[in-house]
Amino acid sequence: MRDGDPLRIDLPPALAAVLDALRHGGDEAVLVGGSVRDLVRGDKPADWDVATSAPPETVAALFPGATWENPFGTVTVRDPAGGRGIEVTTYRVEVGYRDQRRPDEVRWGRLLADDLARRDFTINAMAWLPDETADGSGRLVDPYGGAGDLEAGLLRAVGDPDERFNEDALRLLRAVRLATRFELRIDPPTEVAIRANAPKAAGLSGERVRDELTRILAGAAPPSHAFGLMERLGLLEVLLPELVALRGVLQAKRLEGDALDHSLRTADALPATDPVLRLAGLLHDLGKATTLADGHFLHHDRDGAVLAELVLQRLRAPRAEVTRVGRLVRHHMFAYTPDWTDAAVRRFVRRVGVDLLPDLFALRAADDVASGVEEPPGGWRVLRERVAAVANDPLEAQQLAMTGDDLVAQLQIPPGPAIGRLLAALLDAVLEDPTLNSREQLLALARAMASG
Ligand code: ATP
Numbered sequence: 384m385r386d387g388d389p390l391r392i393d394l395p396p397a398l399a400a401v402l403d404a405l406r407h408g409g410d411e412a413v414l415v416g417g418s419v420r421d422l423v424r425g426d427k428p429a430d431w432d433v434a435t436s437a438p439p440e441t442v443a444a445l446f447p448g449a450t451w452e453n454p455f456g457t458v459t460v461r462d463p464a465g466g467r468g469i470e471v472t473t474y475r476v477e478v479g480y481r482d483q484r485r486p487d488e489v490r491w492g493r494l495l496a497d498d499l500a501r502r503d504f505t506i507n508a509m510a511w512l513p514d515e516t517a518d519g520s521g522r523l524v525d526p527y528g529g530a531g532d533l534e535a536g537l538l539r540a541v542g543d544p545d546e547r548f549n550e551d552a553l554r555l556l557r558a559v560r561l562a563t564r565f566e567l568r569i570d571p572p573t574e575v576a577i578r579a580n581a582p583k584a585a586g587l588s589g590e591r592v593r594d595e596l597t598r599i600l601a602g603a604a605p606p607s608h609a610f611g612l613m614e615r616l617g618l619l620e621v622l623l624p625e626l627v628a629l630r631g632v633l634q635a636k637r638l639e640g641d642a643l644d645h646s647l648r649t650a651d652a653l654p655a656t657d658p659v660l661r662l663a664g665l666l667h668d669l670g671k672a673t674t675l676a677d678g679h680f681l682h683h684d685r686d687g688a689v690l691a692e693l694v695l696q697r698l699r700a701p702r703a704e705v706t707r708v709g710r711l712v713r714h715h716m717f718a719y720t721p722d723w724t725d726a727a728v729r730r731f732v733r734r735v736g737v738d739l740l741p742d743l744f745a746l747r748a749a750d751d752v753a754s755g756v757e758e759p760p761g762g763w764r765v766l767r768e769r770v771a772a773v774a775n776d777p778l779e780a781q782q783l784a785m786t787g788d789d790l791v792a793q794l795q796i797p798p799g800p801a802i803g804r805l806l807a808a809l810l811d812a813v814l815e816d817p818t819l820n821s822r823e824q825l826l827a828l829a830r831a832m833a834s835g
């Protein structure tokens with residue numbers, strides 16, 4: 384397919400209605416970006432992006448209930464059928480970039496050609512111009528040969544690649560994501576420009592980088608493809624030097640490779656539906672670079688947790704995500720043996736936290752796959768079953784049959800650290816033997832402890 388070719392599309396009725404409303408108002412309205420790329424590839428678009436010559440005020444006025452997100456001129460029209468909503472964006476012309484982050488100024492444009500010219504890659508710079516929305520007939524607008532590039536399996540920047548990456552360094556990462564997602568080779572001049580501009584990725588905001596990385600990790604392609612490509616292009620050392628530090632760190636594993644190969648394989652072995660868990664897999668051995676000296680990576684789980692949290696803070700990840708990944712890395716080395724008593728299982732659950740267990744076992748399974756380890760009989764999968772068996776035992780101070788207030792009242796000890804220590808000791812006793820968790824027994828125990 385090429386520029387100007389007819390292209391018929393099965394338009395969902397809500398989308399046809401949006402295009403019609405804009406066209407009846409005398410404006411041009413087209414499909415653009417990812418949705419056209421997906422159509423040309425023969426895929427069903429995940430969402431529909433409409434672009435129009437109408438300014439945002441006009442668009443918003445046409446669709447009651449639409450939300451208008453400044454300053455990008457994107458109006459989201461509600462889908463009456465209850466879909467994700469259709470994004471309508473006014474044609475843009477971008478003027479001047481000073482900082483490789485954001486255009487200094489975005490101007491609404493009147494011409495589709497201008498709007499396509501500001502897009503990143505040829506495969507994303509195609510539009511579909513409707514003739515008749517009733518039968519879905521229209522034409523492909525493809526001034527940069529995106530359809531041909533898709534066919535040839537090529538990712539190519541629109542216009543001068545060096546200029547384009549200089550304008551917005553996020554495109555460096557987008558190139559990696561798109562190339563791996565659609566299995567495209569990067570056109571040599573574009574690749575040269577990526578390498579040359581890679582250091583500029585350091586100036587990107589953590590949020591934007593994290594967003595791209597998450598999209599990579601949530602993709603169907605194995606993360607090792609994208610992260611491997613980032614390494615070869617010089618982007619990984621700029622964005623995640625902690626990972627590059629694992630290159631050359633040798634380890635005695637059945638599978639070949641160093642600690643970075645192992646980390647990438649671990650991410651690959653985790654599900655794309657949980658990109659944060661994949662991220663934990665990617666980062667779980669960061670501590671091996673700093674604990675290499677003793678030959679045993681002693682405490683690499685502890686060092687690694689600190690490093691992983693620093694990485695995520697740099698990426699401005701939400702607190703809950705920083706904590707989740709940090710805890711997973713911290714606990715990933717748990718070493719179960721069949722001689723663990725039930726009390727040991729309970730102490731393990733308490734240490735790790737009930738909420739973390741499914742993720743922690745999933746991480747261990749991936750770690751095993753990535754190491755070529757076959758679990759021996761009586762391995763951690765037995766622990767996973769035993770954990771379920773103790774799930775209803777008291778594991779937290781709040782589950783004790785006595786509260787701190789009870790202790791204060793019964794033992795005439797003033798509230799304070801002494802009460803905290805007593806509660807902790809009572810919990811230890813109950814972890815050892817859950818049948819002790821009754822008021823009378825706990826009170827007797829507490830009395831004995833307080834006097835002894
Ligand atoms: P996906 O299917 O993953 O959503 P997409 O191509 O739709 O892929 P978006 O991030 O939703 O990706 O962007 C929509 C369109 O906006 C792209 O197809 C591209 O034309 C344009 N675009 C997005 N980000 C940039 C950028 N940083 N520079 C230039 N054009 C961009």
Ligand code: MG
Pocket residue numbers: 417430
């Ligand atoms: Mg999109």
